[in-house]
Amino acid sequence: MxxxxxxxxxxxxxxxxxxxxxxxxxxxxxxxxAAKADTxxxxxAATTKADSADxxxxxxxxxxxxxxxxxxxxxxxxxxxxxxxxxxNGYNLIFDDAxxxxxxxxxxxxxxxxxxxxxxxxxxxxxxxxxxxxxEAKDAGILVIIVDRMVNVSDDSLYTAWVGSDFELEGQxxxxxxxxxxTAKGIDPKSLNIVDIQGTxxxxxxxxxxxxxxxxxxxxxxxxxxxxxxxxxxxKGQEVMxxxxxxxxxxxxxxxxxDNEAFGAIDALEAAGKTVGSDIANGEVMVMSFDSTxxxxxxxxxxxxxxxxxxxxxxxxxxxxxIKALEAGQTVDKKKYVDESIFAVDxxxxxxxxxxxxxxxxxxxxxxxxxxxx
Amino acid sequence: MKQKRFSWQRLVHARLFMPxxxxxxxxxxxxxxxxxxxxxxxxNGVLYGYLIDIINRSSELVILAVGMTLATAASGxxxxxxxxxxxxxxxxxxQILSGGEVSVTSLAAxxxxxxxAGVVAAALCGAFNGFLVAKLHIQPMVATLILYTxxxxxxxxxxxxxxTYVRVDAYxxxxxxxxxxxxxxxxxxxxxxxxxxxxxxxxxxxxxYLESVGNNGKAxxxxxLNSALICFMAYVLCSILAGIAGLVASSRIYSADxxxxxxxxxxxxxxxxALGGNNLGGGSFNLTGSIIGAYTxxxxxxxxxxxxxxxxxxxxxxxxxxxxxxxxxxxxxxSLIAGMKHKRTVxxxxx
Numbered sequence: 001m002x003x004x005x006x007x008x009x010x011x012x013x014x015x016x017x018x019x020x021x022x023x024x025x026x027x028x029x030x031x032x033x034a035a036k037a038d039t040x041x042x043x044x045a046a047t048t049k050a051d052s053a054d055x056x057x058x059x060x061x062x063x064x065x066x067x068x069x070x071x072x073x074x075x076x077x078x079x080x081x082x083x084x085x086x087x088x089n090g091y092n093l094i095f096d097d098a099x100x101x102x103x104x105x106x107x108x109x110x111x112x113x114x115x116x117x118x119x120x121x122x123x124x125x126x127x128x129x130x131x132x133x134x135x136e137a138k139d140a141g142i143l144v145i146i147v148d149r150m151v152n153v154s155d156d157s158l159y160t161a162w163v164g165s166d167f168e169l170e171g172q173x174x175x176x177x178x179x180x181x182x183t184a185k186g187i188d189p190k191s192l193n194i195v196d197i198q199g200t201x202x203x204x205x206x207x208x209x210x211x212x213x214x215x216x217x218x219x220x221x222x223x224x225x226x227x228x229x230x231x232x233x234x235x236k237g238q239e240v241m242x243x244x245x246x247x248x249x250x251x252x253x254x255x256x257x258x259d260n261e262a263f264g265a266i267d268a269l270e271a272a273g274k275t276v277g278s279d280i281a282n283g284e285v286m287v288m289s290f291d292s293t294x295x296x297x298x299x300x301x302x303x304x305x306x307x308x309x310x311x312x313x314x315x316x317x318x319x320x321x322x323i324k325a326l327e328a329g330q331t332v333d334k335k336k337y338v339d340e341s342i343f344a345v346d347x348x349x350x351x352x353x354x355x356x357x358x359x360x361x362x363x364x365x366x367x368x369x370x371x372x373x374x
Numbered sequence: 375m376k377q378k379r380f381s382w383q384r385l386v387h388a389r390l391f392m393p394x395x396x397x398x399x400x401x402x403x404x405x406x407x408x409x410x411x412x413x414x415x416x417x418n419g420v421l422y423g424y425l426i427d428i429i430n431r432s433s434e435l436v437i438l439a440v441g442m443t444l445a446t447a448a449s450g451x452x453x454x455x456x457x458x459x460x461x462x463x464x465x466x467x468x469q470i471l472s473g474g475e476v477s478v479t480s481l482a483a484x485x486x487x488x489x490x491a492g493v494v495a496a497a498l499c500g501a502f503n504g505f506l507v508a509k510l511h512i513q514p515m516v517a518t519l520i521l522y523t524x525x526x527x528x529x530x531x532x533x534x535x536x537x538t539y540v541r542v543d544a545y546x547x548x549x550x551x552x553x554x555x556x557x558x559x560x561x562x563x564x565x566x567x568x569x570x571x572x573x574x575x576x577x578x579x580x581x582x583y584l585e586s587v588g589n590n591g592k593a594x595x596x597x598x599l600n601s602a603l604i605c606f607m608a609y610v611l612c613s614i615l616a617g618i619a620g621l622v623a624s625s626r627i628y629s630a631d632x633x634x635x636x637x638x639x640x641x642x643x644x645x646x647x648a649l650g651g652n653n654l655g656g657g658s659f660n661l662t663g664s665i666i667g668a669y670t671x672x673x674x675x676x677x678x679x680x681x682x683x684x685x686x687x688x689x690x691x692x693x694x695x696x697x698x699x700x701x702x703x704x705x706x707x708x709s710l711i712a713g714m715k716h717k718r719t720v721x722x723x724x725x
Contacts (some may be wrong), residue, residue, distance in 0.1 A: 002678070068633050069530070069535040069536060069537065069632070069633065071537065072476075072537065075476075075535070075536050075537070075684055078535070097535060099526065099530075099633055100633055112667045159503070174389055200686075201684075201686040226682060227685060228684045229685045230684075230685070231685065231686075233631065233634050234627040234629065234631070235623070235626060235627050235631070235634060236634075236685065237637075238626065238627065239431065239679075240679070240685060242677065243424075243427065243679035243680065246422075246423065246424055246427070246680070247682065248679065260537075261629075264627065267627075271418070271420065271551075272417060272418060272422065273417050273418025273419075273420075295477060295539070306651075
């Protein structure tokens with residue numbers, strides 16, 4: 001009798017459980033439907049917004065995800081964006097500093113999508129890993145413009161345009177200059193012992209500049225002792241240089257892939273009793289650098305850096321051109337390179353030729369530095 | 375004979391035995407790969423060589439490890455904000471020196487004043503951590519997580535997101551050389567910090583208090599110790615030391631790089647404490663062990679550089695070696711070794 005009662009209770013409770021379960025899933029479906037409805041409204045709102053954006057005079061909202069503030073170059077880049085997309089110029093710029101982390105940039109882009117910005121400008125920290133989040137932006141109907149470093153995505157339509165530097169060309173220019181310089185000074189190419197302090201591995205600037213050097217090493221028979229990363233920072237550049245000086249006592253060219261690394265390398269070289277300069281034949285160590293910030297050009301003037309290949313950070317106006325063209329309904333070029341100069345300590349080499357194009361070499365004077373905005 | 379075996383066993387069981395063995399193994403690995411690793415020469419009037427690099431570059435880590443040991447002993451938890459506190463201290467110091475400019479070639483304020491301000495800022499960070507841990511009894515790792523994430527933000531705010539440069543020779547002294555002294559200044563800074571802390575711990579009862587609070591806070595309070603205050607002090611001290619380390623790191627590059635100063639160094643500091651054979655759960659501690667741990671970590675980094683391992687692959691190799699070292703020091707492994715030895719002794723005796 002007792003047993004029967006227990007079984008009845010159990011059976012009852014099971015039925016109840018099943019029923020509750022059903023009602024649970026029922027409400028779940030309702031919730032999903034509601035969510036769907038929400039998305040539709042959001043999409044509609046986005047379309048309306050896009051329509052109204054066509055009216056001139058409307059404030060365009062731009063979301064800009066910046067890598068961080070790791071160098072003077074980056075700071076100049078940020079400044080260029082901020083001054084171009086200012087409130088006076090009719091823009092509302094949402095700026096996000098990712099502090100060198102891709103996950104921060106992905107979060108920032110998702111926030112931009114939620115805030116329904118008109119355009120997303122992205123300065124990616126590395127090339128890979130952007131497919132998902134850029135697809136989300138595309139699905140939300142927001143155009144993405146990439147600046148500086150490139151993104152490596154399976155579908156090119158995930159971004160509208162790219163503005164930046166031809167890093168491989170920069171590397172080629174620097175390498176061609178070194179070749180012309182060595183020839184002019186009568187230095188045997190085999191006696192050039194080069195170390196390459198690379199940028200953050202995987203960054204476009206690192207890939208391009210390393211390739212530019214590597215190709216020239218293969219072509220001219222230079223001696224590349226070691227290539228290791230200095231992560232684009234001064235502290236790491238210094239540490240890596242310190243270590244390499246102990247491994248090799250015949251280094252005569254240091255190829256730094258940005259200015260901050262060059263500062264660190266110069267400190268390490270001088271602390272080890274080396275003289276930095278262009279006179280390789282007399283035991284000086286030549287420092288080559290990229291970016292050409294004001295501080296580094298001052299070092300070129302004081303003959304510490306021999307060659308500095310510019311990497312133009314003033315992307316703001318070029319991005320604005322693209323956005324204006326898009327707003328006017330025009331098509332834009334997928335890739336837009338910025339013009340860049342070459343700064344040298346003297347006029348031993350007047351111009352370099354890469355792929356048939358000639359590029360003039362600028363000799364650094366106080367005037368050149370004074371005119372420098374960053 | 376019996377006497378000899380006895381002392382050998384005592385040596386093996388000494389607390390510093392394993393940390394020292396680990397350091398020795400890392401250093402000796404170089405004898406095979408890089409024969410001139412131990413060569414020290416006088417170059418350009420300063421000492422020059424891989425060993426000098428290790429001692430020089432590990433200075434910040436040694437300073438951090440000392441503070442981390444104290445915080446660990448008192449609270450049974452770690453202060454993971456030290457790297458960020460380094461950045462805060464460096465940012466405030468450089469910003470005062472530059473008078474708000476991005477790059478200066480002359481000082482806007484006396485260095486000693488700016489350095490003091492940096493350390494005071496670090497102490498404030500420590501007071502915040504200490505308050506959360508000692509008064510509110512929040513888990514140390516959670517409490518310090520706040521400054522771990524916010525600290526760099528604060529440093530960025532102070533420097534307005536820029537790298538503030540102080541291109542003045544006087545500011546380079548702390549991370550460089552004093553006049554014609556052949557030994558890098560950071561070595562002295564680390565040495566002074568260690569000596570002062572050793573004196574404080576030896577001459578006062580602070581060390582004992584820290585251990586007792588870490589072992590059992592309640593019991594310590596019952597015997598009349600102010601547990602909360604002692605724990606609070608440990609965190610303030612830890613952050614002050616982090617502040618000093620930040621100044622050294624900043625002086626090396628004569629700038630405040632809020633993003634990169636002390637990046638991931640908190641993990642190395644915790645590791646140094648662990649490598650030193652300290653119990654991360656608090657209580658009794660061994661300062662010397664932590665310092666040896668710190669040198670071991672830097673020795674490993676420099677060794678890998680000397681073996682031409684690219685800097686971006688460094689963490690992988692570091693992780694492998696560290697897993698081995700930590701495993702060697704684990705109680706289970708140690709008792710296994712002891713068991714094997716015991717068995718052998720038994721067999722020998724039976725024969």
